[in-house]
Amino acid sequence: xxxxxxxxxxxxxxxxxxxxxxxxxxxxxxxxxxxxxxxxxxxxxxxxxxxxxxxxxxxxxxxxxxxxxxxxxxxxxxxxxxxxxxxxxxxxxxxxxxxxxxxxxxxxxxxxxxxxxxxxxxxxxxxxxxxxxxxxxxxxxxxxxxxxxxxxxxxxxxxxxxxxxxxxxxxxxxxxxxxxxxxxxxxxxxxxxxxxxxxxxxxxxxxxxxxxxxxxxxxxxxxxxxxxxxxxxxxxxxxxxxxxxxxxxxxxxxxxxxxxxxx
Numbered sequence: 001x002x003x004x005x006x007x008x009x010x011x012x013x014x015x016x017x018x019x020x021x022x023x024x025x026x027x028x029x030x031x032x033x034x035x036x037x038x039x040x041x042x043x044x045x046x047x048x049x050x051x052x053x054x055x056x057x058x059x060x061x062x063x064x065x066x067x068x069x070x071x072x073x074x075x076x077x078x079x080x081x082x083x084x085x086x087x088x089x090x091x092x093x094x095x096x097x098x099x100x101x102x103x104x105x106x107x108x109x110x111x112x113x114x115x116x117x118x119x120x121x122x123x124x125x126x127x128x129x130x131x132x133x134x135x136x137x138x139x140x141x142x143x144x145x146x147x148x149x150x151x152x153x154x155x156x157x158x159x160x161x162x163x164x165x166x167x168x169x170x171x172x173x174x175x176x177x178x179x180x181x182x183x184x185x186x187x188x189x190x191x192x193x194x195x196x197x198x199x200x201x202x203x204x205x206x207x208x209x210x211x212x213x214x215x216x217x218x219x220x221x222x223x224x225x226x227x228x229x230x231x232x233x234x235x236x237x238x239x240x241x242x243x244x245x246x247x248x249x250x251x252x253x254x255x256x257x258x259x260x261x262x263x
Contacts, residue, residue: 043082044078044082044083044085044086044089045086045089047072047076047078047082047083047086048086048089048090050076051066051072051086051087051090052090052093052095053189055090055095055096055106055108056095056108056189056193057189057192057193058184058189058192058193058196060106061106062106062107062108062109063105063106064105064106065103065104065105065106066087066096066103066104066105066106068103069083069084069087069104072086087104090104091104094107094108095107095108096108118201119200119201122201124210124257125254125257125258125261127198127201127202128250128253128254128257130198131198131250131253132247132250132254134191134194134195134198135179135182135246135250136243136246136247137243138182138183138186138188138191138195139182139186139230139234139239139242139243139246140239140242140243141185141186141187141188141191142182142183142185142186142234142242143234143237143238143239143242144239145185145186145187146185146234147185150181150184150185151231151234151235153181154178154181154182154185154231154234155231157174157177157178157181158178158224158227158228158231160174161174161175161178161224161227162224162228164220165217165220165221165224166217168211168212168215168220169211171215171220171223172202172203172211172215173203175223175227176199176202176203178227179195179199180192180195180196180199182234183195183196210257210260213260214256214257214260219256222252223249223252226245226248226249226252227249229245230242230245230246230249233245
């Protein structure tokens with residue numbers, strides 16, 4: 001999945017990777033799960049399951065529009081009435097909302113609407129502790145499962161990050177997206193779900209003060225060098241180095257937070 005979520009300036013439609021097939025990019029253009037065009041799925045329940053998995057795995061974010069019925073029908077090899085029944089089931093489950101004349105939109109937020117309280121309660125140091133708990137193993141899975149498209153997407157993110165040394169807000173946003181891309185490359189939907197919530201907390205308003213203290217151009221440049229080293233090790237499929245570099249990256253973030261809190 002080279003670009004599975006909407007971000008400003010990038011594709012608004014999830015790109016599903018087709019395993020072992022060079023036609024993945026064509027399938028990705030309609031946001032249909034891998035293999036749908038090659039292995040027709042006629043049953044409405046099966047289509048519902050595939051689309052539900054795509055939504056709950058984070059391939060579609062709240063507010064994203066699903067492909068039109070005709071595109072889904074073609075890709076799944078099913079009648080439009082069958083696709084319509086599948087979308088009806090998703091709507092009854094509270095995952096999507098259907099608007100006549102406009103299309104089908106994701107309404108499921110994975111619990112993110114309930115994060116306001118926890119965002120207020122979690123301190124920056126506690127969040128870094130959570131990241132220490134999840135990111136090293138997450139990165140090891142990324143080494144095992146990252147595709148060429150994943151690596152291309154990460155490279156594009158790094159190129160953008162390296163142009164943002166003087167823009168704290170934009171750096172924070174795209175730094176969160178780079179780490180999320182590692183989660184997505186793990187191919188573990190639960191890790192993606194958890195990391196999206198971590199990013200919601202990271203980008204909460206209470207972090208503005210920390211950002212102002214920490215993200216000066218020299219420190220952003222250091223973080224970017226660390227990002228690049230992590231990416232290079234990932235490209236080499238060197239899991240131990242990736243984990244070591246990621247722990248060093250998080251340790252620097254923790255050290256900066258401790259220094260800020262001691263001022």
